[in-house]
Amino acid sequence: MQKTFNTANLASEVVARCQRLAQFSEDANGTRRTFLSPPMRDCHAEIAKWLKAVGAEVSVDAAGNLRGYYPGVRRPGPRLLLGSHLDTVPNAGAYDGVLGVVVGVALLEALEGRRLPFAIEVIGFSEEEGIRFGTPFIGSRALVGSLDAELLSCRDKNGVSVEKAIEEFGLRPAEIPRAALREDCLGYIEFHIEQGPVLEKLGCQLAAVDAIVGQNRLEFSFSGHANHAGTTPMHLRNDALAGAAEWVVGVESLAQHSPGLVATVGFIEAKPGATNVIAGEARATLDLRHASDSARLQAVEELTRAAESIAVKRGLSLRSRTLLQQRAVTMDPFLVDQIAQAIRKAGCKPQRMASGAGHDAMILAEKVPAAMIFLRTPGGISHDPAESVHLQDVASAVECGVHLLEQLAWSQEFLTRTQRG
Ligand code: HGY
Ligand code: MN
Numbered sequence: 001m002q003k004t005f006n007t008a009n010l011a012s013e014v015v016a017r018c019q020r021l022a023q024f025s026e027d028a029n030g031t032r033r034t035f036l037s038p039p040m041r042d043c044h045a046e047i048a049k050w051l052k053a054v055g056a057e058v059s060v061d062a063a064g065n066l067r068g069y070y071p072g073v074r075r076p077g078p079r080l081l082l083g084s085h086l087d088t089v090p091n092a093g094a095y096d097g098v099l100g101v102v103v104g105v106a107l108l109e110a111l112e113g114r115r116l117p118f119a120i121e122v123i124g125f126s127e128e129e130g131i132r133f134g135t136p137f138i139g140s141r142a143l144v145g146s147l148d149a150e151l152l153s154c155r156d157k158n159g160v161s162v163e164k165a166i167e168e169f170g171l172r173p174a175e176i177p178r179a180a181l182r183e184d185c186l187g188y189i190e191f192h193i194e195q196g197p198v199l200e201k202l203g204c205q206l207a208a209v210d211a212i213v214g215q216n217r218l219e220f221s222f223s224g225h226a227n228h229a230g231t232t233p234m235h236l237r238n239d240a241l242a243g244a245a246e247w248v249v250g251v252e253s254l255a256q257h258s259p260g261l262v263a264t265v266g267f268i269e270a271k272p273g274a275t276n277v278i279a280g281e282a283r284a285t286l287d288l289r290h291a292s293d294s295a296r297l298q299a300v301e302e303l304t305r306a307a308e309s310i311a312v313k314r315g316l317s318l319r320s321r322t323l324l325q326q327r328a329v330t331m332d333p334f335l336v337d338q339i340a341q342a343i344r345k346a347g348c349k350p351q352r353m354a355s356g357a358g359h360d361a362m363i364l365a366e367k368v369p370a371a372m373i374f375l376r377t378p379g380g381i382s383h384d385p386a387e388s389v390h391l392q393d394v395a396s397a398v399e400c401g402v403h404l405l406e407q408l409a410w411s412q413e414f415l416t417r418t419q420r421g
């Protein structure tokens with residue numbers, strides 16, 4: 001690719017754009033942008049400007065995904081998908097998800113009007129984190145045809161369903177099937193921050209992600225008897241929060257003693273939630289991840305049994321429900337190799353690693369060959385305003401992306417692939 005663009009300038013623009021998009025938030029202080037909230041519209045409008053400026057056709061599908069289609073030399077023709085998610089966790093950083101969309105735009109800019117043997121579709125997924133409805137991947141599930149009635153009926157804390165949220169955003173749920181991928185997709189590539197300490201410890205800028213660990217997300221509700229904190233003797237209590245707390249310590253202990261397992265209780269709510277009232281209800285979430293599906297499912301089983309025995313011992317009742325069960329996913333070996341080559345051409349060591357975080361790539365992988373490129377995360381900090389990137393790493397990622405597009409444009413193996421059934 002005869003390049004006249006300046007990678008360093010593109011990288012600076014990528015960082016500036018990520019920081020600009022971080023301002024589109026539901027909160028006055030900090031970044032929070034959940035599924036089809038009003039700031040998501042501002043985010044779409046800003047990215048649409050950048051996409052249109054490079055000649056991409058922009059639309060928003062019925063699941064709220066922003067879609068920027070940059071035609072190839074022939075039309076209709078095959079397409080390569082580049083993207084990531086535009087939603088965030090509460091009090092988020094500026095790069096988780098958004099970076100992958102903005103780097104996709106930068107790679108279109110780096111083409112400088114050139115057309116490749118495949119079209120490029122840059123996608124900003126509407127929801128990956130699972131914050132508003134407790135279940136993630138709403139946007140990417142629409143592309144693989146699994147945004148089903150059950151998911152559409154999930155409700156947020158105000159009782160608004162996914163379906164209603166789509167309508168309130170001005171979209172038509174009946175058109176969700178039109179968001180699905182067609183047979184013309186050659187693959188999906190996602191640039192994303194690592195969100196952990198591994199690359200920094202190894203002194204590596206980039207990595208080719210070869211697998212994404214599986215995860216379960218569940219909710220456990222302990223029910224006991226609310227009562228007076230001052231008059232109820234300790235041996236006559238059915239304290240739901242104390243039961244949940246005992247269980248939480250067990251969750252941490254199991255993960256500390258199980259190699260490769262991470263387990264997190266990120267949310268706990270006690271009711272009625274008053275200082276002088278013994279909690280009658282305690283609701284807690286569980287996030288469990290492991291590269292091995294059998295090890296992960298065994299941990300789910302073990303922690304469910306632990307909750308049950310604590311409940312029996314303390315005279316509590318227990319309900320649990322699964323919010324997400326996502327198997328571990330292997331990335332497409334051909335694309336991983338191509339990425340490793342492109343990382344090397346960008347002058348970086350082609351580190352390979354598994355992702356402990358979930359990503360839209362694991363959903364897309366159900367339908368198309370998918371792979372990811374990780375950028376080093378300074379301090380390993382993510383899901384926090386201190387989340388950052390090194391400008392040089394962004395420049396190397398853009399450089400890697402340019403080489404990758406060039407490699408794929410000349411690869412008969414890639415150009416003759418057909419979509420998985
Ligand atoms: O939680 C995760 O794995 C990612 O940040 N969505
Ligand atoms: Mn995230």
Ligand code: MN
Pocket residue numbers: 085096097128192358359
């Ligand atoms: Mn992410």
